[in-house]
Amino acid sequence: MSQSSQIVISGVGVLVPGADTPTALAAGPAPGSEPVAPEQTVGKKGLRYKDRATQLAYAIAAKTLQDTGLLDADGLTVPAESVGVVASSNLGNLDTVTRALDTIHAETVSGTSPMDLPNASSNVIASSVAIRFGLRGPNLMVCNGATSGLDALHWAATMITAGRVDRVLVLGVEPDNDTVRRLFGDDRAVVDGGAAVVLERAEAAQQRSARARAVYRGYRQADDVRSCIERLRALDPGMEPARWQTPQTGSGPLPDDLLPGVPRDGFGPARASGALGVLQAVAATAWFADGGKGLVYAVAGADVAEPAAGVALLAPQGT
Amino acid sequence: MNQAITGIGAVASIGRDVDELFENLCAGKTGHAPLRGFDRANFRARHAYEVDNRPAEGQDVPGRASALLLDAVAQAAKGAGLGEDLSGVPVLVGTGLRELRSLELWWRGEHQLTEKDLDFGPVLRERFGAVQAHTFSNACSASLYALAMGSDLLAQEDAPDAVIVAGVDVLTESMHGLLERVHPQAPDRVRPFDRNRTGVLMGDGAAAVVLRRDGFGEQVHGRLRGVAVNCDAYHATAPSPEGIAVAMREAHRMAQVTPADLDLVMLHGTGTLLNDEAEAVALAEVLGADRARPLMTAVKSMTGHTSGGSGLLNLVVGLRALAESRVPPTVGLDDPVDEAAGFRFVTGAPHNEEMTLMQLNAFGFGGINAVAIVEAGR
Numbered sequence: 134m135s136q137s138s139q140i141v142i143s144g145v146g147v148l149v150p151g152a153d154t155p156t157a158l159a160a161g162p163a164p165g166s167e168p169v170a171p172e173q174t175v176g177k178k179g180l181r182y183k184d185r186a187t188q189l190a191y192a193i194a195a196k197t198l199q200d201t202g203l204l205d206a207d208g209l210t211v212p213a214e215s216v217g218v219v220a221s222s223n224l225g226n227l228d229t230v231t232r233a234l235d236t237i238h239a240e241t242v243s244g245t246s247p248m249d250l251p252n253a254s255s256n257v258i259a260s261s262v263a264i265r266f267g268l269r270g271p272n273l274m275v276c277n278g279a280t281s282g283l284d285a286l287h288w289a290a291t292m293i294t295a296g297r298v299d300r301v302l303v304l305g306v307e308p309d310n311d312t313v314r315r316l317f318g319d320d321r322a323v324v325d326g327g328a329a330v331v332l333e334r335a336e337a338a339q340q341r342s343a344r345a346r347a348v349y350r351g352y353r354q355a356d357d358v359r360s361c362i363e364r365l366r367a368l369d370p371g372m373e374p375a376r377w378q379t380p381q382t383g384s385g386p387l388p389d390d391l392l393p394g395v396p397r398d399g400f401g402p403a404r405a406s407g408a409l410g411v412l413q414a415v416a417a418t419a420w421f422a423d424g425g426k427g428l429v430y431a432v433a434g435a436d437v438a439e440p441a442a443g444v445a446l447l448a449p450q451g452t
Numbered sequence: 453m454n455q456a457i458t459g460i461g462a463v464a465s466i467g468r469d470v471d472e473l474f475e476n477l478c479a480g481k482t483g484h485a486p487l488r489g490f491d492r493a494n495f496r497a498r499h500a501y502e503v504d505n506r507p508a509e510g511q512d513v514p515g516r517a518s519a520l521l522l523d524a525v526a527q528a529a530k531g532a533g534l535g536e537d538l539s540g541v542p543v544l545v546g547t548g549l550r551e552l553r554s555l556e557l558w559w560r561g562e563h564q565l566t567e568k569d570l571d572f573g574p575v576l577r578e579r580f581g582a583v584q585a586h587t588f589s590n591a592c593s594a595s596l597y598a599l600a601m602g603s604d605l606l607a608q609e610d611a612p613d614a615v616i617v618a619g620v621d622v623l624t625e626s627m628h629g630l631l632e633r634v635h636p637q638a639p640d641r642v643r644p645f646d647r648n649r650t651g652v653l654m655g656d657g658a659a660a661v662v663l664r665r666d667g668f669g670e671q672v673h674g675r676l677r678g679v680a681v682n683c684d685a686y687h688a689t690a691p692s693p694e695g696i697a698v699a700m701r702e703a704h705r706m707a708q709v710t711p712a713d714l715d716l717v718m719l720h721g722t723g724t725l726l727n728d729e730a731e732a733v734a735l736a737e738v739l740g741a742d743r744a745r746p747l748m749t750a751v752k753s754m755t756g757h758t759s760g761g762s763g764l765l766n767l768v769v770g771l772r773a774l775a776e777s778r779v780p781p782t783v784g785l786d787d788p789v790d791e792a793a794g795f796r797f798v799t800g801a802p803h804n805e806e807m808t809l810m811q812l813n814a815f816g817f818g819g820i821n822a823v824a825i826v827e828a829g830r
Contacts, residue, residue: 213685214698223570230552231559233626238560241494242629250630251688251817254548255589260818263685269695272683272820273597276550276589278571284586288601295604297681312559316567354584406567435568440583 139335140290141345141449143300144201145415148174148193149326149403158328158412159419162401168309169326179265182248185308186225187261189326194262194302197329201343203300209267211341217270217292217301220259221285221407223278224313224323229253231312258306270298275407279380279435280354280442281305282410287352287444289332300333305411307404317404324400327408328415346418350428350445358382358434361441362392365430368445375427376420378413381405382436391437392430409433414446421448455606455676457829458614459534459662461527462768463520464755465501465655469527474772477780478802482754483655484641490625496638497631500623501655501756514554514563518575520658521545521620525580528616532662533670538580542612544602545572545587546594546619548760548816553624572620591816592722593681594760595619595659596824599767600679606665618660621759628654634689635725642757643784644721644750645728645792652724655756659764672829674771677809678706684819690726691815696734699821703811704738707825711742715807716773718766720815721750721782722757731813732791747805749773749798753783763814763822770810774828779803 145155151166152158172180174192183191198204203211229252236244251257256274263272271292275285282305289301306327307313313323330346338345353364358380365374377395379387381404387397398420400412413431420429426448434441460470465483467473483501489512492498503520506513529538550570558565568574571587590597595618602615631652632638639651663676680702684695704710720731736743751769752758758765773779779798788797812824 214682218683223567227552227555230555230624230626233630234556234559237494237625237629238491242496242633245629245633247630247634249626250634253624253626253630254591254817255550255552256548256591256594256816256818256820257688260591260683260816260820261688263683264688264818267685269683269685269698271597271600271681272590272818273601274589275586276571277585277587278568278573281571288586291601291604291608295607297600297604316558316565356583440573440577440585 140293140349141333141335141338142330142347142349142414142418143333143338143343143345144197144331145346145418146193146197146200147328147415149324155415155419159416164402183261184226184229184252185310186222186306187258189308190258190262190304190306191265193304193306193327193329194266197302197331198266201331213267213269215270215299216268217272217298218259218263218268219273219275219285219289219301220304221275221281221411222258222306223276223281223407224307225258226252226255227312228310280433281407283431283433283442283444286332286410286414290349293332293334299337300331302329303332303411304329305408307406307408322403324403324405324408328411330411330414345449347421347449348447350447352444354442356440358432358437358441359391361432361443365443365445369428372428374430375425376429378416378429378431380432380434380441381409384436387437417446455603456664456666456672457661457674457676458664458670458672459528459532460673460768460771461524462659462765463523464657464758464765465503466754470768470772474769477751477754477769478778480781480783482783483756495629495632497653500653502623503656512557514557516553517551517620517622518572520656521572521618522575522579524658524660525616525618528660528662534662536580538582541614541616542584542605543576543582543616544598546598546760547587547589548591548594548621549624549627550587550589553622556625590820591818592759592762593814593816593820593822596679596763596812596814596822597681599824600681600822602663603676603679606663611665614662614664616660616662619761619764620658621761622656623654641784642723642752644723644753644782645732645788646785647787647789649723652722652757655758657755657758657761657765659761659768661767674829675827677825677827678703679822679824680706681822686819688818691730692819693730693733695819696730696815696821697738699823700734700738703823703825709809709825711739713809714746714811716770716779716810717746717748718770718810718812719748719750720813721752723752729789729791732789744794744796747779747798747803748795749779750782751780763812766812767826770812774807774810777804777806
């Protein structure tokens with residue numbers, strides 16, 4: 134890949150219970166940690182009429198944009214149209230929809246709040262983040278099931294490659310609430326947080342002296358996890374991955390013959406759903422920051438035999 | 453850019469396929485009818501533009517969005533000669549509301565639902581073996597945003613030969629209710645750009661196209677010259693004429709056309725109080741001295757607002773208009789708003805004229821704008 138077409142991760146941010154830094158995320162969020170409080174990062178202003186997923190996204194976006202120097206005390210440090218947003222969430226805004234439905238049935242439409250109108254549309258996370266931080270590039274909401282977070286990275290990279298935009302804030306966030314717990318039919322928690330990266334054209338990152346945290350090597354998709362890994366391998370023939378960020382499957386442990394000998398990292402016990410792929414990418418950057426070399430695979434899919442998506446990341450050059 | 457559209461499909465309240473839809477649009481037939489799937493007593497706005505496919509009045513069923521989507525994709529794939537095996541073809545779906553109507557029915561205890569039922573990947577895999585299925589939930593610009601992503605995918609070095617781009621939405625109670633809630637008086641019907649319009653009502657609909665890197669040796673319905681996408685970053689529900697104008701100019705730049713080249717504009721035209729004026733202001737500014745040149749029409753007057761599916765529905769209708777030199781009228785547009793003064797609206801009856809180049813507009817909540825330029829397939 135030539136330098137000019139290379140895409141890098143130039144900023145990272147994470148906010149989940151028990152981990153507010155990439156290093157803490159990579160080490161594994163402590164179980165039983167307190168819920169995150171978005172207002173501690175972005176203040177209370179503007180949070181009142183936003184759903185939990187959007188509030189979490191505001192805090193994660195602020196941390197990530199600041200991390201890479203795209204946001205300082207005076208606002209954006211680059212032209213607004215040069216920053217896009219791709220957000221991934223499957224469970225965001227389900228709470229707004231069910232609450233509005235209950236109100237309509239109990240009190241007729243007159244009982245609903247007009248403030249809920251934009252929140253009833255699933256793109257509310259991506260567009261609200263753009264409005265709050267003034268990001269005028271392409272704005273995409275990906276709601277694509279278990280692979281959604283890695284798909285979001287792929288579409289951000291596709292837009293950069295196509296020349297639409299220099300850099301994209303890629304967010305993955307999922308809220309925990311009564312609606313999603315009822316959907317899953319048990320009390321296993323959803324992550325109630327998420328992560329973000331800034332994916333950027335390498336040259337654009339260099340021009341503003343931003344540090345590359347990882348090189349985006351590519352994305353592959355397949356019928357199942359095994360085939361997905363094979364397709365990732367074909368990106369760099371003969372080069373074994375150094376780490377594997379594993380999918381959160383519904384049927385227990387992954388087979389041992391999948392990438393034997395390659396250290397595996399999972400996210401944790403909470404369901405990450407559409408946030409998973411982005412959490413995986415952030416965890417990979419922490420491993421690179423700690424001196425890790427070589428390829429890291431991030432793979433997501435609902436189960437071993439279900440469609441899967443994978444992203445390969447490399448340590449930044451010069452490390 | 454010059455990507456070929458080799459298959460088209462659509463389903464809406466007034467047509468189960470592209471032929472029926474286009475003929476009904478030209479005949480000025482609308483899908484406007486009393487609400488079919490909801491308890492009307494809960495709403496002030498008691499009409500919409502629904503596909504009449506429920507088992508009984510007032511009895512809603514889950515999975516209606518998926519069913520319409522599969523119909524439209526099957527039509528487009530068949531027309532392009534791809535058949536029912538889409539295992540090697542990425543399918544990109546733009547939607548405002550995913551399967552949230554199924555979520556609502558589940559929440560009311562009327563059927564089962566899992567996380568996998570919220571996006572369209574599983575049903576596309578089950579029906580067509582589609583491995584690469586993507587659901588983009590980009591409000592009312594979703595399907596034109598999906599078109600932009602499909603176009604970018606085809607432009608990549610390791611691109612597939614073809615991509616299917618689709619759009620779909622059906623009514624949800626929450627969105628139908630909240631949309632009417634913000635209007636001082638409940639909307640009665642969709643009258644885009646009319647001074648006496650009262651707001652927007654939703655419609656059910658789906659559309660799909662097959663997009664190819666090249667289209668040699670096949671029926672080419674049209675050629676995609678460019679799709680611009682951006683975000684106003686201005687307001688959650690109020691559109692910004694400036695942001696819309698930026699998207700229009702960018703689309704013209706990508707397609708290497710000027711306003712004087714445009715023969716037809718398929719308007720977004722939702723009939724809401726703010727959106728039509730913002731669209732008209734932006735269009736008047738971008739077209740400048742050529743504002744009276746292209747024909748303009750807004751089919752939501754007959755299909756209702758098919759939300760995320762509307763951009764692609766406009767594309768399919770517009771392709772047929774170019775092919776047949778016939779533009780459906782904007783029903784209910786009698787007295788245009790001042791901002792649209794001088795536009796060459798088609799009203800009353802369909803208008804016959806040879807056309808080559810069209811512009812398509814789609815704008816969504818949060819100021820997400822998409823504008824496409826498409827050329828006739830001749």
